[in-house]
Amino acid sequence: xxxxxxxxxxxxxxxxxxxxxxxxxxxxxxxxxxxxxxxxxxxxxxxxxxxxxxxxxxxxxxxxxxxxxxxxxxxxxxxxxxxxxxxxxxxxxxxxxxxxxxxxxxxxxxxxxxxxxxxxxxxxx
Amino acid sequence: xxxxxxxxxxxxxxxxxxxxxxxxxxxxxxxxxxxxxxxxxxxxxxxxxxxxxxxxxxxxxxxxxxxxxxxxxxxxxxxxxxxxxxxxxxxxxxxxxxxxxxxxxxxxxxxxxxxxxxxxxxxxxxxxxxxxxxxxxxxxxxxxxxxxxxxxxxxxxxxxxxxxxxxxxxxxxxxxxxxxxxxxxxxxxxxxxxxxxxxxxxxxxxxxxxxxxxxxxxxxxxxxxxxxxxxxxxxxxxxxxxxxxxxxxxxxxxxxxxxxxxxxxxxxxxxxxxxxxxxxxxxxxxxxxxxxxxxxxxxxxxxxxxxxxxxxxxxxxxxxxxxxxxxxxxxxxxxxxxxxxxxxxxxxxxxxxxxxxxxxxxxxxxxxxxxxxxxxxxxxxxxxxxxxxxxxxxxxxxxxxxxxxxxxxxxxxxxxxxxxxxxxxxxxxxxxxxxxxxxxxxxxxxxxxxxxxxxxxxxxxxxxxxxxxxxxxxxxxxxxxxxxxxxxxxxxxxxxxxxxxxxxxxxxxxxxxxxxxxxxxxxxxxxxxxxxxxxxxxxxxxxxxxxxxxxxxxxxxxxxxxxxxxxxxxx
Numbered sequence: 001x002x003x004x005x006x007x008x009x010x011x012x013x014x015x016x017x018x019x020x021x022x023x024x025x026x027x028x029x030x031x032x033x034x035x036x037x038x039x040x041x042x043x044x045x046x047x048x049x050x051x052x053x054x055x056x057x058x059x060x061x062x063x064x065x066x067x068x069x070x071x072x073x074x075x076x077x078x079x080x081x082x083x084x085x086x087x088x089x090x091x092x093x094x095x096x097x098x099x100x101x102x103x104x105x106x107x108x109x110x111x112x113x114x115x116x117x118x119x120x121x122x123x124x125x
Numbered sequence: 126x127x128x129x130x131x132x133x134x135x136x137x138x139x140x141x142x143x144x145x146x147x148x149x150x151x152x153x154x155x156x157x158x159x160x161x162x163x164x165x166x167x168x169x170x171x172x173x174x175x176x177x178x179x180x181x182x183x184x185x186x187x188x189x190x191x192x193x194x195x196x197x198x199x200x201x202x203x204x205x206x207x208x209x210x211x212x213x214x215x216x217x218x219x220x221x222x223x224x225x226x227x228x229x230x231x232x233x234x235x236x237x238x239x240x241x242x243x244x245x246x247x248x249x250x251x252x253x254x255x256x257x258x259x260x261x262x263x264x265x266x267x268x269x270x271x272x273x274x275x276x277x278x279x280x281x282x283x284x285x286x287x288x289x290x291x292x293x294x295x296x297x298x299x300x301x302x303x304x305x306x307x308x309x310x311x312x313x314x315x316x317x318x319x320x321x322x323x324x325x326x327x328x329x330x331x332x333x334x335x336x337x338x339x340x341x342x343x344x345x346x347x348x349x350x351x352x353x354x355x356x357x358x359x360x361x362x363x364x365x366x367x368x369x370x371x372x373x374x375x376x377x378x379x380x381x382x383x384x385x386x387x388x389x390x391x392x393x394x395x396x397x398x399x400x401x402x403x404x405x406x407x408x409x410x411x412x413x414x415x416x417x418x419x420x421x422x423x424x425x426x427x428x429x430x431x432x433x434x435x436x437x438x439x440x441x442x443x444x445x446x447x448x449x450x451x452x453x454x455x456x457x458x459x460x461x462x463x464x465x466x467x468x469x470x471x472x473x474x475x476x477x478x479x480x481x482x483x484x485x486x487x488x489x490x491x492x493x494x495x496x497x498x499x500x501x502x503x504x505x506x507x508x509x510x511x512x513x514x515x516x517x518x519x520x521x522x523x524x525x526x527x528x529x530x531x532x533x534x535x536x537x538x539x540x541x542x543x544x545x546x547x548x549x550x551x552x553x554x555x556x557x558x559x560x561x562x563x564x565x566x567x568x569x570x571x572x573x574x575x576x577x578x579x580x581x582x583x584x585x586x587x588x589x590x591x592x593x594x595x596x597x598x599x600x601x602x603x604x605x606x607x608x609x610x611x612x613x614x615x616x617x618x619x620x621x622x623x624x625x626x627x628x629x630x631x632x633x634x635x636x637x638x639x640x641x642x643x644x645x646x647x648x649x650x651x652x653x654x655x656x657x658x659x660x661x662x663x664x665x666x667x668x669x670x671x672x673x674x675x676x677x678x679x680x681x682x683x684x685x686x687x688x689x690x691x692x693x694x695x696x
Contacts, residue, residue: 012474012478014474014475014478015474015477015478015481018477018478018481018482018485019481021485022481022484022485025488084470084473084474084477085470087516087519087520089576089577089580091530092530107473108473108474108477109473109474109476109477109480109512109515110512112480112481112483112484113481113484113485114484114488
């Protein structure tokens with residue numbers, strides 16, 4: 001039984017498989033939501049961390065983040081934006097994500113799954 | 126020279142200022158256009174006119190009137206010629222006066238007090254054949270022309286050249302039944318000289334007008350918009366292309382403040398600022414691309430060349446601006462940038478997958494053969510390179526679209542450099558190259574974006590590490606004044622003992638897609654975007670970068686930032 005629960009909001013099957021494969025090796029139960037609505041349904045008290053993509057079918061990641069932070073039940077779950085939009089340097093997308101309550105902004109192509117695991121473990125510690 | 130008897134008349138006469146201005150105008154214009162033959166001073170001219178026997182004193186008024194007539198610019202040349210034909214017989218006693226012009230089309234009588242038939246006769250028999258040089262004139266005494274005026278046989282004539290106007294050489298022939306005295310010839314000489322001035326001025330005026338018309342035609346035909354302002358930045362010239370560019374008609378723009386009719390979007394007072402900032406009295410050219418607001422509120426991209434003219438005392442005299450519509454080029458550029466931006470973003474997803482699965486494979490490398498591990502390592506390197514190429518491309522398009530944000534803050538450069546050097550030490554050490562940062566006591570702060578500044582130095586030090594195979598890379602800080610000696614600067618020096626850059630290429634290394642080294646010189650690869658990004662980041666933060674290098678002798682980069690905090694950094 002794994003001790004941590006995470007929610008990955010991602011629509012790209014290639015990347016879903018990749019992250020599931022890697023996080024399986026960790027003490028981390030990774031649930032998947034393939035669009036914004038599914039993410040809002042699956043986010044609940046039990047989730048320790050949300051990894052949120054921005055470019056999603058239906059409502060986009062920024063809107064999902066806004067709604068998560070408006071909801072009393074989900075507002076305290078840390079959200080890491082995990083996207084291929086913008087850059088990790090001073091960037092308007094990054095600024096928007098932080099202003100909406102994200103705790104970190106990671107560009108997927110910058111990091112290997114190993115690096116991601118390291119960053120997430122640090123965040124959950 | 127003392128002018129006998131003439132002083133009083135001279136002082137009383139209104140001719141003095143007229144003649145004086147005629148002289149001044151001719152002399153001034155002369156310097157600009159053509160060289161005049163040496164002229165006697167106006168005092169000398171008058172003295173010649175006024176040294177008269179007392180008995181002839183009543184003629185002085187007449188002569189004064191003649192001089193006034195010739196000097197008066199409001200009298201047209203044809204009117205003047207006609208009046209000379211009336212005046213000169215009264216003053217000189219010559220019965221006939223004929224003025225004619227010779228041009229490439231032939232000779233033509235312009236004015237005379239004789240009948241046309243008689244005048245023609247005089248000219249044909251007496252004058253034309255004898256004029257060999259334009260400036261010479263003749264006295265012909267005692268050879269009667271078979272012609273009578275007022276029943277008197279014409280025995281004497283006098284021809285003189287009046288000078289050239291509008292491609293026509295003008296002559297004055299006077300014919301007389303009496304001997305032409307020296308006194309009369311003096312009067313003719315004065316008339317000739319003053320009239321010569323009049324013709325010269327008329328000619329200069331005409332040249333000036335023709336030049337003006339030529340320039341006006343030229344500027345109106347120009348595809349580029351052209352504007353000239355006066356010292357108060359009011360529009361004095363506005364051509365047709367400017368009208369097309371801005372929507373303001375010439376009549377609307379003339380005399381208006383320049384910045385009202387040529388409004389730079391987001392920076393309406395730019396020309397005032399530029400004029401103030403220009404210190405040199407040498408004409409200063411400035412080239413810039415920006416958007417303007419047209420008369421109907423549209424925005425349009427223009428490329429402008431502005432020249433600021435200041436006099437020796439540093440006072441702004443005028444500005445000349447040439448503007449070209451580059452909206453189409455900009456829209457193509459924007460489309461290109463958008464395409465690169467979308468393509469690069471799209472590249473990121475498969476790249477993430479490639480990098481990610483290679484990472485997973487690496488984790489399981491215990492089951493792989495040595496050869497397979499080597500393949501894996503090569504594939505990882507290739508994917509890393511593809512990743513940094515995509516990021517560089519994206520950054521370049523952001524720079525070109527002015528979309529990169531800078532968040533300046535007050536920072537110390539030494540700790541920042543220390544961190545970057547620490548990151549690159551292992552890479553340098555692996556090649557046996559010593560990478561060192563000289564300890565600095567300089568604690569001056571600079572107003573910069575921390576992340577972008579780290580990127581600047583990481584890029585330069587990464588290059589130094591790539592292109593140095595042996596020796597050392599030294600980094601040190603200095604505090605100096607800028608070139609004008611006005612501002613204190615913090616200067617970072619990065620000097621390596623690497624392969625260097627041939628002198629021909631030194632200035633080009635900051636160009637987009639420029640690669641200083643051919644593949645045979647270095648195994649290192651890249652798209653040639655790094656130093657373009659570095660330079661853009663430095664300049665966006667009001668800094669400068671310079672490079673000194675010799676092939677085989679290493680490279681020395683000098684990056685300078687002003688110590689003065691400036692809000693302009695936040696562009």
